[in-house]
Amino acid sequence: MSLSASKQLPAGLPEVLRAAHDVFINLTTDRILQIEALTVAINKGEDPEPAAREIAQIAHKIAGVAGTLGYPDIGDLARSVEQSLKADILAGAPLQNWSSINPAIEDLLDAMEEVI
Amino acid sequence: MKDLRILAVDDDRAFQMVLQGTLAQLGYNDVTSVPSAAAALKVIRNSPQLFDGFLLDIEMPEVDGVELCRRIRAMSVYRKTPIIMVTSLADKKYVDSAFAAGATDYFTKPLDEIELRARLQVMRQLVDERQRALDLLDELKSWSDLPKANIKFDAPLSVISASWMVEYLAMQNHLLTLNRLQLFGHAAVGFTVTNASEAFRLTDHVGYIDYLANVATVIAESLKTSPFSMAHAGQGDFVVLTNRTAVSDPKSMQEEVRAGIASYQKLYNSLGLPTPAIQVGRPVSASIFSQRAEISSLLDRARMSAQIGLEDGQNAQKQWN
Numbered sequence: 001m002s003l004s005a006s007k008q009l010p011a012g013l014p015e016v017l018r019a020a021h022d023v024f025i026n027l028t029t030d031r032i033l034q035i036e037a038l039t040v041a042i043n044k045g046e047d048p049e050p051a052a053r054e055i056a057q058i059a060h061k062i063a064g065v066a067g068t069l070g071y072p073d074i075g076d077l078a079r080s081v082e083q084s085l086k087a088d089i090l091a092g093a094p095l096q097n098w099s100s101i102n103p104a105i106e107d108l109l110d111a112m113e114e115v116i
Numbered sequence: 117m118k119d120l121r122i123l124a125v126d127d128d129r130a131f132q133m134v135l136q137g138t139l140a141q142l143g144y145n146d147v148t149s150v151p152s153a154a155a156a157l158k159v160i161r162n163s164p165q166l167f168d169g170f171l172l173d174i175e176m177p178e179v180d181g182v183e184l185c186r187r188i189r190a191m192s193v194y195r196k197t198p199i200i201m202v203t204s205l206a207d208k209k210y211v212d213s214a215f216a217a218g219a220t221d222y223f224t225k226p227l228d229e230i231e232l233r234a235r236l237q238v239m240r241q242l243v244d245e246r247q248r249a250l251d252l253l254d255e256l257k258s259w260s261d262l263p264k265a266n267i268k269f270d271a272p273l274s275v276i277s278a279s280w281m282v283e284y285l286a287m288q289n290h291l292l293t294l295n296r297l298q299l300f301g302h303a304a305v306g307f308t309v310t311n312a313s314e315a316f317r318l319t320d321h322v323g324y325i326d327y328l329a330n331v332a333t334v335i336a337e338s339l340k341t342s343p344f345s346m347a348h349a350g351q352g353d354f355v356v357l358t359n360r361t362a363v364s365d366p367k368s369m370q371e372e373v374r375a376g377i378a379s380y381q382k383l384y385n386s387l388g389l390p391t392p393a394i395q396v397g398r399p400v401s402a403s404i405f406s407q408r409a410e411i412s413s414l415l416d417r418a419r420m421s422a423q424i425g426l427e428d429g430q431n432a433q434k435q436w437n
Binding site for chain 2: 014016017019020023024027057060061063064065066067068069075079082
């Protein structure tokens with residue numbers, strides 16, 4: 001599912017990045033749904049590692065462009081989620097800090113919902 | 117300036133577009149973007165033209181950027197092509213393995229225009245250096261009279277087949293054919309590569325000719341538009357004969373030549389050769405009343421002035437003029 005992109009560019013964003021901005025906004029809707037589904041799966045007690053890896057991968061993509069496209073807060077939140085999840089996966093304990101990562105994911109989702 | 121032909125690989129469509137938009141803003145318009153290593157390898161294989169450089173995201177599903185870098189490096193035509201990795205701060209730890217796989221450089225996401233510009237300037241420099249080396253190689257291959265052996269360090273040598281390059285003997289003979297007035301209109305400037313003997317010792321004959329050819333080209337570039345002829349007199353000494361009124365200030369010529377040579381430092385390092393240390397002499401010319409013996413020694417005086425150098429040559433120059 002995807003909604004049409006916002007026509008209002010963030011202040012200061014060059015026109016040359018309009019197309020990238022529109023793609024980012026369109027992808028945001030799908031990504032919110034993906035992250036929500038993966039979070040629900042983890043909270044239900046399913047194998048956390050694949051889900052945590054996938055969330056980290058999505059967060060990685062968001063962190064890579066959000067700041068450039070005028071959403072630095074989303075970029076910071078995504079980076080923090082990505083780094084925390086990767087650190088725990090690397091340590092072999094993907095749910096080690098889930099109690100603090102879960103609220104961070106909720107904050108990221110809230111910030112993403114605001115831009116669509 | 118030729119546009120760089122770049123292949124960018126990133127699995128995020130939004131980032132691809134950010135990158136492409138930013139590159140276009142910086143004047144790089146010949147950019148192909150693909151979403152995966154598999155797609156990149158397919159494009160590389162099917163492309164009729166070679167790419168000048170690659171921008172590879174490190175974190176990609178299936179084959180990641182580090183592995184893609186390794187596979188590109190394994191292709192002989194891309195053994196030295198600049199490969200710049202793109203990484204997030206969280207993935208910086210993978211940069212070492214990317215360098216081990218043959219990466220040239222990296223920059224981090226989110227994209228910073230200044231950082232990207234700097235990395236692309238490095239890419240441009242490497243592409244230019246490589247092109248220069250290939251041109252020189254072509255020059256040498258096309259030179260049918262390339263001496264296979266018996267190159268002596270002390271002997272004059274025509275090091276590059278360019279319209280302005282002449283045999284040293286031909287230059288001497290040319291001077292002798294000029295009448296007094298014509299001669300008065302000429303000036304000779306000496307350039308010497310003070311560490312040429314080291315390069316001669318470290319490389320083979322073709323390598324040494326290549327080494328001198330590069331120096332000759334850099335000198336020629338520093339002379340810009342004035343008509344001139346150049347000869348290599350042996351021992352790493354070059355003499356340029358040009359119009360007396362067109363001669364530039366030797367100090368600024370020396371600075372320009374040294375800067376030109378410095379831009380090839382990486383190339384020399386990779387060849388294991390010393391970067392040519394070049395000294396420029398003060399321009400020397402004949403007076404209207406010069407005797408024949410003085411005319412024939414004009415070129416030797418230019419060489420000597422270069423060997424003495426600008427700093428030490430001030431007093432000596434006064435004696436000659």
